[in-house]
Amino acid sequence: MVLLLKKGANKKDIEAIEKKLYKEKALSGFNAKKYNGVLSLKEDPLTSQLNLRNDWERDIS
Template sequence: MVLVLKKGASKKDIEAIEKALYKEAPSMGFDAKKYNGKVPLKEDPLTIQTKLRDEWERDIS
């Protein structure tokens, strides 16, 4: 879609173009709230995180 805004356009024309632009813009975002509390954990999240970070520092040999 091409929208042309000519020099000297009225405020009404500008508002109509803005309305057309924002109407077609897809909603970009992530609703994290719908996943809140969905993963049952058996341990404290901080303990899990510490274990995962320690894996990089352990000697595997």
């Protein structure tokens, strides 16, 4: 959206532009709380993460 504010605009014009700017809903971020407690883990999350990261070092054969 492009709004033009011309030099010498009066207070009424500025307020109209502000209304247009703040009328649009701000983008909301990701709601991580929605997924809080959804997974039930059998081991410590940090241990699980380290195992996944070190998986490529293991000899699978």
